[in-house]
Amino acid sequence: MPTPPSSHQGNGLDAFATRIRQSLAEASSLTVDAILLERPRQELHGEFAFPCFRFAKAAGKNPAELASALASTLQIEDVELTAVGPFLNFSIHPSALAQVVLASTLRDDFGCAQENLTTIVEFSSPNIAKPMHVGHMRTTVIGAALSRIFQRLGHKVIRINHLGDWGSQFGKLVAAWQRWGSEEALEASPIAHLLELYVHFHKEAETDPSLAEEAKRAFQELESGEDNLTRATWKRFTELSLREFQRVYDRFGITFDYVRGESWYENQLQDVLAWLEGCGVLEEDDGAFIIDLSEEGIKTPCLVKTTHGTTLYATRDIAAAKSRWEEFHFDQMLYVVGAEQTLHFQQFKAALKKCGASWQERMEHIPFGLIRLTEGKLSTREGRVISLSEVLDRAVDLAQKAVEEKNPELADKKKVAEMVGVGAVVFHDLKHQRQKDVIFNWQEVLSFEGDTGPYLQYTHARCCSILRKAERPIPSFSAIQPELVQDGRDLFVAMGRLPQAIRDAGQKREPMILAQALLRIGAAGNAFYREHRVLGTGDEELEKARLATIDALRRTLALGLELLGVPVPEEM
Ligand code: ARG
Secondary structure (H helix, E strand, O other): OOOOOHHHOOOOHHHHHHHHHHHHHHHHOOOHHOOOOEEOOOOOHOOEEEHHHHHHHHHOOOHHHHHHHHHHHHOEEEEEEEEEEOOEEEEEEHHHHHHHOOOOOOOEEEEEEOOOOEEEEEEEOEHHHHHHHHHHHHHHHHHHHHHHHHHOOEEEEEEEEEOOOHHHHHHHHHHHHHHHHHHHHHHHHHHHHHHHHHHHHHHHHHHOOHHHHHHHHHHHHOOOOOOHHHHHHHHHHHHHHHHHHHHHHHHOOOOOOOOOOOOHHHHHHHHHHHHHHOOOOOEOOOOEEEEOOOOHOOOOOOEEHHHHHHHOOOHHHHHHHHHHHHHHHHOOOEEEEHHHHHHHHHHHHHHHHHHOHHHHHHEEOOOOOOOOOOOEEEEEEEEEEEEHHHHHHHHHHHHHHHHHHOOOOOHHHHHHHHHHHHHHHHHHHHOOOOOOEEEEHHHHHOOOOOOOOOHHHHHHHHHHHHHHHHHHOOHHHHHHHHHHOOOHHHHHHHHHHHHHHHHHHHHEEEEEEEEHHHHHHHHHHHHHHHOOOOOOOHHHHHHHHHHHHHHHHHHHHHHHHHHHHHOOOOOO
């Protein structure tokens, strides 16, 4: 009879990897930690491979000879060993594999780990008074996925939205508002109106020098910290913008622990400048203050104070990093920000290093590539940049059409279309290597076939439908005959690898690894129900075993998709 789920089986194929590594350690002078298993190049060669080179060197033998000697002498429970050249390959017994993976997927801690780190993930961070455009999508989606992945791995995750709500541009905006602002337009569509004012300001400022003066004065009023009209106006712009951003976050199902814009660090800026001064790193340069970074191999110095005495983006980042360190003592702090800001992150990190802040080593810039639309249009006919909510609306529209075509009887089409549209956009973003540019092609994003979010959502919904049609409770683990679940070998291997994929995705800060693992599960799952009848086989025991397999597939897909931020409808 199958053994009930126990804790060492909580992580899929890991149970076998541990067993194999222990046996190899016993048979050699290596420690378990030094034994690293690989994935065989060919699926047929089994689930794990051990390259014998290092081991052979220690034993003074030729790797191929050692591999074949080990293959014939080592005995590992439920594992078959074969030597292929210098590699020792391990193939798990089908029934043991199916049982352990099935048991794992039933556990709440499937794919969990105990990494016990405090991880800050700073992401999204749009600029107030400007629309969130497609460019902000990647930081938002990648940052949220990494946060969930780290959480699953046992980290204490702190999500921070570092809004761009401070800087001289707000002086311009307030000045523009005082001249041309319309209460009505602001109420109707805040961000659109603020953007209009900003554009107008720049146009007028070309011919009217007094505008620049007004803007400068307004920003000085803001930086004075006094409770004046300028501050009240700026505060209102911030709140109105945030309300619009929140609608996008709600659609993505994203929350933050702290929405702390750059302005939050405002009253720490003078102390930070004093600290930099005390560290002896400030240099005066034509009335401005800079930190020279040439010793750190960075040619461009970091500008921290302008000739007008105002602070800069980098000053506020130094303040934010320092304040977060003092407050959270993070083990790692990730900044999910586009690759175009690489120099900025190198600069303020190097500035902190120069000040002797050794904790700066825990800060990491997580860059990503651009999004490009195939139609070549990132802007509308009027030359306006397409906002993120417009992208989502269009995706949901297309999803609605697809759902109507596929399943006209579906009860809550609108809700499902929202889940499919948003999920499609999110998955498409995450299935690519983070640093590469993403080409956005509507048809490909929303296709129900191929490597897409809707395809995986559909596979999940299909499992739900089979389980519904069975009209019986999902068979419990102990009610299943182990030799009957082994049919889905490829599927169990793919599911059993999920925990490793989650760990790798976290370690490499690369959600793509998880997305790709899910695509393999989806493909194996589709093959499974195509090739194996689940319902109506006339064999009661077989039906129970296959239903349990389908249930495992459903759970595993749901877990992985939720970590990525892809909603999982039960019907579509
Ligand atoms: N607000 C900036 C932008 O939209 C991104 C902020 C990135 N984070 C940071 N700590 N500098 O470009």
